[in-house]
Amino acid sequence: MIRAKSLLRKVIDIRDDEIGTSILMFFYFFAIIASYYILKPVRNSLFLEQLGAKNLPWVYIGTASIIGFVVFLYNNLSKYFDKRYLVSGTIIFFLLNLILFRELFKLNVDWFSALFYIWVSVYSVLLISQFWMTANVIYSAPQAKRLFGFIGSGGILGGITGGGITNSIATSIGTENLLLVSAGILIFIVFIADRLNSKTRITQVDSTADSKPDQQDESVSKIILKSKHLQLIGIIITLNIMVSSFIDYEFNLIIEKSFSTIDERTAFFGSFFALMNVTSLIIQVFLTSMVLKRYGIGISLIILPLGLLIGSFGMFIYPVLLSAILLKITDGSLKYSLDNSTREIMYLPIPLNLKLKVKPLLDIFLQRFARGIAGIIIIVSTTFFGLGIVHMAGISILIILLWIFTTFGLKKEYLNSVRDLLRSREILPEHALSRTIDASTSQMLSEALKSQDNDTILYALKMLESTSFKSLVPTLKPLLTNKLPEIRQRTIKLFSKIGDPSFLPDIEKLLSDENYGVLSDAIQYVCMYSDKDKEIQLSSFLNSPDIRVRCAAIVCVANSTPKEELGKVQEYIDNLLSDKNADQTLVKTELARSLSSVKSPSPLHDNLINLLQDKDSIVRIAAIKASQKVQAESLVPYLIENLTDKKTVTLARNALAKYGKRIITLLSNALSDESQNIDTRSAIARVLGKIPEEMAVKYLISNLGHDSPYLRYNIIKSLNKLHNRNPELNIETGSLKKFLIEEVRRYYELLGIIMENNEVEKKNQTDDLLFTTLQSRLEYSFERIFRILALIYDPSDIYQAYHAITQGEKTLRANAYELLDNVLDIDLKELILQIVDDTSSKRKVEIGRARFGIEKKPFVQLITELYKEPDIWLKIAVLHTIGINKINELKLLAENGLFSENNVIRETAEYSLKLLRAV
């Protein structure tokens, strides 16, 4: 049994938990088709013998009429009976019918052959539809792609077996008794169908929640009218069946002419169906899965109509037996193999309860209805217009061209349906905030500024800082006397921003303000706009005991002094910085703030270099804020230095980003500089991510090959931000694909280490920091892969797929798999789907090792290599795992950790050695 399973796994891509059900499905389909191909040759030869091919269109119409009634009856019965009993009941009903037909044929009535023809059509349609409904319930889209090929081949083998049985025993047991053989197979089918449907009952009930509530009570026709996807499936089924009917008619006319006796025809039909099914089998085994997996549904949908187009051209030019055989074989073999599997996949994104309602209508009723229409066309064109085989082939060609055209639309709608399924669970990633003030916002802000609540006023003032507000000036003036200093200060700043001196009288009143911030901004405003003797006024300010007043005055002097005379201003600054009586932190922060108000460019800004390197982070923060404003390039290296400090990193990052494209080269040099630490380089990557320039994109991509996963993550994330906010930026996908492949290799490498780790350590996995670290790194690796994909493909598709996969729900994962399968290019598809697939980690590691030649290493070697990586946390985690799992072979690493420069590594090494000693 184990050997059989492993053989099956080798031949087809099947998981352990799928084997039992899939074997049952295989035999279910095998038995249905075997019984059908016992009945089909009997049906065809009897009809041709007793009524002739010219009457075939009438049975097409008859079948269409009867099928309408059958569908109506079946749908009504399905409301009252459990599906399990309905399926079994239908099969038993057909079984009893066969026994009845055996008795009727003894009466030798001609029209019984027409009745039997129609009955066999109903039989095949109903049983095959029931089978595929069960398959649709059991399998998801990715499973279907892997397994429908195998299951479908059961049907083809059934066809070969059925045809073979008919050929070999028809003469010895008699035509009527073949019906009993078929009935015997039906008993076998009842048992299999019942077993499978009892397994799938719960799934069906649960899955009714798939559709929207308002869809649950809708009529089938309304559901189809609302869904473009279902309409296109319907159109393709109609066109397919019409063409197939024309081909069947042409084929039977030629057979009737080519063979004179019923025995010759029966023998021919037997061998023909056998040949057709062998061809089907070859296609199913060697082509179906390969085409579906490699080229996707777009190509597989088009193969049948393309084959029939070529065949119909053959028939159009040479309407002989060989052309008819080739055309019919193309039709039959592709229809029951590749095309059948593809069509079933097309239904997969339809919510299950809708599918259960709609599918019988499309598969049973529409198919026969189309055959009926074909019948009418054949009767009209042959009886009234005297058209022959060649003309029918011509009509077929036109219909096939329409069919091919429709497949493009169906592929598009299919993808949209998959997207809709995912989107219905989507959380919108970002909401953009508008900064434009319209009339209603202006009114709202005006009311807010008049509010009694200072928080409300401040909120409104903050909003005004980033926008135009001239219409609100009258409302702002009273705020200069507000009790809260922050409100007074912000109001002065807003007036300075306008550049209008008319507020001078009001602001001069604030020159004695008790709050330093208000005072400083008032001085700056007065210096900027006052008409009085500036020198006297400035002199009093510059000699003020108040640091802020002095600093504000320096700005005034600096802005009104020619560049060549700025030496005097520098003296004021030097005096200020050397004033031992003053609080130097206050002096420096205030100086930094003041320098930001000195007009650029100015040599005075170089004072910020020292301030950016100050030991006190408060001073550096003020200097960074000033640098952001003055944007002198000489300050950039010192801003980069501030990226290493947690307290200043965010501000420094924002300040650098404000410089924009001018400093891209400087930043990229720092990004590539191996002497910089990873945190700094990651921060630089984030800065580049805020500069929407193609150069920034180029430099970021060129650093994607770095060994540090943290740096790679930040680079990719920055690229994502640039790409999402500026889709017009050109991103060179060729090199991205190269990095993507490398990222996938790293993913497999990491997965391999986790697997090795799992195999060795069983003692304390939940507390094992190495295990959890590697797990989280694997998750980040997976995220990086998808982030790169989002740079190559539509980010929205990739975002949806990633979230569906990481949410873990099986159906969502399956839909995501399906979306990726259709969105990704052929060169990346297999690579990505293999890591997304639900296969076991062990199998994935095997795939990764085979694909990338990753060497399997002993656990001790892997751990030692991890420890050697320049990653502090990894060293800590390795040391912890050595201690907690008492891995004495790695004691040397722990001893080595005692000499680390890093305090936490040393502590963890001691901790680990203590645990080892406790053995």
Add this chain to the structure above:
Amino acid sequence: MPDAKIFPTTIEKILFIKKVDIFSEAIPESLLHVASIANEISVAKGEIIFTEGDPSVYLYLVALGKIRISREEREIFHAVQNESFGLVGLVEERQRATHAMALSDSTLLRVGHSDLFDLMEDYPAITRGVLRGISKVLRKLL
């Protein structure tokens, strides 16, 4: 009173933080940063950790002992080992609306809100972990 320093090493502090609800979803390496801003404190039975109207500046993680959280004398919940309290202040930045008192001698790790915010700003992985942790705590409450 419990003996001082139940976390003599950073690694032990990290291993504890990893178990606390709010940080249980954070990636392990981000906890190294959290450990660096978490200070161990001991509180005696009956000691008040904060009361209504106090500034909300710390998040507390219970390493040992039991803390009673109440509002206007009405008990809200008990924070026990591996649980956190003072979380609302982290989110709302308002004055304390509750009263926290040790029901037994307890050891806590105290994390400054502003330090944690600084970390969250610089390391999105911590933010993501903390948000997942908060969501986990909320789910438990609902």
